Amino acid sequence: MTTLTGNLSAPTRALAEAEDVRPTRRRLGPGEPIRFGGLIGIAALLLAWVVGSATGVLDPRTLTEPWTVVQTAGTLIENGRLQESLVTSGIRAALGLGLGVLVGTVLALVSGLSRIGESFIDGPIQVKRSIPTLALIPLLILWLGIGEPMKVITIALAVFVPIYIHTHNGLRTIEGRYAELAETLGVTRGEFVRHVVLPGAMPGFLLGLRFAVTSSLLALVVVEVINATSGIGHMITLASNYGQTDIIVVGLVVYALLGVTADAVVRLIERKALSWRRTLAS
Amino acid sequence: MASYAGELSTEVAPAVRVRSLHRSFNEAGGVLNGLDLDIAPGEFVALLGRSGSGKSTLLRSLAGLDRGVAGTGVIEVPEKVSVVFQDSRLLPWKRVLDNVTLGLRAGDAADRGRQALAEVGLAGREKAWPHELSGGEQQRASLARSLVRDPELLLADEPFGALDALTRIRMHTLLRKLCEVHQPAVLLVTHDVDEAIVLADRVIVLDGGVVRHDARVELDGRRSQADPAFARLRARLLTELGVEDDHDAPGRHLDRAVERAAS
Numbered sequence: 001m002t003t004l005t006g007n008l009s010a011p012t013r014a015l016a017e018a019e020d021v022r023p024t025r026r027r028l029g030p031g032e033p034i035r036f037g038g039l040i041g042i043a044a045l046l047l048a049w050v051v052g053s054a055t056g057v058l059d060p061r062t063l064t065e066p067w068t069v070v071q072t073a074g075t076l077i078e079n080g081r082l083q084e085s086l087v088t089s090g091i092r093a094a095l096g097l098g099l100g101v102l103v104g105t106v107l108a109l110v111s112g113l114s115r116i117g118e119s120f121i122d123g124p125i126q127v128k129r130s131i132p133t134l135a136l137i138p139l140l141i142l143w144l145g146i147g148e149p150m151k152v153i154t155i156a157l158a159v160f161v162p163i164y165i166h167t168h169n170g171l172r173t174i175e176g177r178y179a180e181l182a183e184t185l186g187v188t189r190g191e192f193v194r195h196v197v198l199p200g201a202m203p204g205f206l207l208g209l210r211f212a213v214t215s216s217l218l219a220l221v222v223v224e225v226i227n228a229t230s231g232i233g234h235m236i237t238l239a240s241n242y243g244q245t246d247i248i249v250v251g252l253v254v255y256a257l258l259g260v261t262a263d264a265v266v267r268l269i270e271r272k273a274l275s276w277r278r279t280l281a282s
Numbered sequence: 283m284a285s286y287a288g289e290l291s292t293e294v295a296p297a298v299r300v301r302s303l304h305r306s307f308n309e310a311g312g313v314l315n316g317l318d319l320d321i322a323p324g325e326f327v328a329l330l331g332r333s334g335s336g337k338s339t340l341l342r343s344l345a346g347l348d349r350g351v352a353g354t355g356v357i358e359v360p361e362k363v364s365v366v367f368q369d370s371r372l373l374p375w376k377r378v379l380d381n382v383t384l385g386l387r388a389g390d391a392a393d394r395g396r397q398a399l400a401e402v403g404l405a406g407r408e409k410a411w412p413h414e415l416s417g418g419e420q421q422r423a424s425l426a427r428s429l430v431r432d433p434e435l436l437l438a439d440e441p442f443g444a445l446d447a448l449t450r451i452r453m454h455t456l457l458r459k460l461c462e463v464h465q466p467a468v469l470l471v472t473h474d475v476d477e478a479i480v481l482a483d484r485v486i487v488l489d490g491g492v493v494r495h496d497a498r499v500e501l502d503g504r505r506s507q508a509d510p511a512f513a514r515l516r517a518r519l520l521t522e523l524g525v526e527d528d529h530d531a532p533g534r535h536l537d538r539a540v541e542r543a544a545s
């Protein structure tokens with residue numbers, strides 16, 4: 001008893017002296033996660049870029065030096081072109097994403113909750129799914145012209161499919177025993193949807209959202225590069241005509257930042273909305 | 283005493299009345315073949331039967347969950363029926379209190395839910411996620427969810443089947459206490475003859491799709507396995523179930539568990 005309290009009052013000594021004999025097994029999993037491990041690879045690439053440019057291995061006409069890129073970005077921010085392009089592209093992507101998510105979710109709910117809805121909706125969407133959205137652009141240009149509506153709708157068309165597929169799948173895989181429980185508790189259909197269906201389909205929806213964000217950026221790049229008079233894609237296309245690799249690289253970095261930010265936001269939502277889940281990660 | 287209870291159940295309108303109930307899943311033969319059953323208000327009935335004898339089928343028909351199953355017969359049950367499943371069936375995305383009050387439309391739903399959780403010994407765990415509770419605690423939460431609705435009939439299909447022997451004994455005590463307070467009629471499906479005798483006012487055995495045996499448990503006060511009447515009833519029920527009880531294994535097992543719990 002006395003030795004125990006002695007140990008407690010002098011934890012450092014106890015740590016140094018305490019025996020730790022235990023059987024160990026060869027570790028098969030990847031082991032403890034490395035802090036900021038995701039950034040190490042990126043840092044290595046950046047370092048290679050800096051070293052390559054400094055030693056002249058990388059021709060500036062192929063890939064501009066990092067410091068020139070930073071400088072160009074500074075100039076573009078100063079004269080306001082970068083912000084303007086970023087806002088234009090951001091609004092485009094957000095509108096398309098919002099519209100696509102809304103349509104995809106509503107269709108998934110209708111199709112997941114009623115057999116009639118499913119028979120009408122599911123088939124056409126499976127067909128739509130097999131046509132790459134980008135192949136629809138010529139038709140969309142004919143119908144909608146080359147203005148903003150065409151761009152937003154192209155993005156929305158690319159977005160709603162993954163949202164629909166994963167939300168619908170999430171709905172359909174909610175266990176029947178929960179529906180049975182809800183029946184014995186005498187809840188109304190509205191309560192059933194709110195308390196059982198929507199939260200149950202949430203993991204599927206959020207998975208779909210992550211795919212949707214990627215799709216929306218892909219569609220954004222394509223519609224902006226094909227034809228646009230504003231936005232990051234327009235900036236890149238112009239720079240390409242004049243051989244300004246530095247501006248092209250700035251544009252690409254902005255696209256990357258958009259993508260990473262959007263993904264981080266979705267993951268944050270995921271962590272908040274799915275805190276009830278105990279996964280392998282936790 | 284027994285005759286008095288018998289008279290009572292014929293005088294007062296029964297909570298549950300089942301007449302010539304037939305249920306079958308295929309052409310080959312019925313699972314329930316003209317079953318009759320009355321349960322008096324506040325009566326605790328344990329339902330025994332071999333595996334596949336149709337206990338769950340009967341329970342689900344009383345719960346109104348056997349839509350699409352072929353059959354005929356008359357079932358009269360009270361308006362407020364609660365079901366306790368073998369798995370606790372808590373919605374994993376709702377905190378414990380929200381699970382308990384799900385579908386409750388009373389204004390003081392949260393207060394009543396909290397009170398029900400306190401009754402089953404889960405005060406202070408209202409904000410926990412279901413996966414943070416142990417198996418026994420989850421089952422207690424599901425009991426709270428059933429009782430907060432003040433059911434006139436409680437249907438339970440092997441509610442303690444997945445629990446260890448010690449937790450099970452605690453749950454028996456808890457369930458008996460709760461039933462004394464809330465006074466619902468209870469139909470409890472179990473595989474455990476001792477559980478049936480310890481808990482129930484009446485034990486029925488299902489066989490061949492009808493109630494083959496109907497025994498009133500006439501043991502007063504604390505029901506002990508040491509009581510010779512307990513042993514006699516147990517032997518009789520096991521015989522009805524077609525089990526030769528010469529090695530007495532389950533009893534010894536349970537006794538040991540009780541000793542361990544007491545020490």
Ligand SMILES: Nc1ncnc2c1ncn2[C@@H]1O[C@H](COP(=O)(O)OP(=O)(O)OP(=O)(O)O)[C@@H](O)[C@H]1O
Nearest residue numbers: 307308313331332333334335336337338339340473
């Ligand atoms: N959904 C179903 N479809 C087809 N047959 C079924 C279905 N449910 C039950 N049965 C059959 O009905 C019979 C009775 O089943 P039930 O589940 O009522 O038995 P039980 O007494 O509850 O058994 P256990 O003690 O093993 O739970 C079994 O033969 C079973 O195969």
Ligand SMILES: [Mg+2]
Nearest residue numbers: 337338339439
């Ligand atoms: Mg069963």
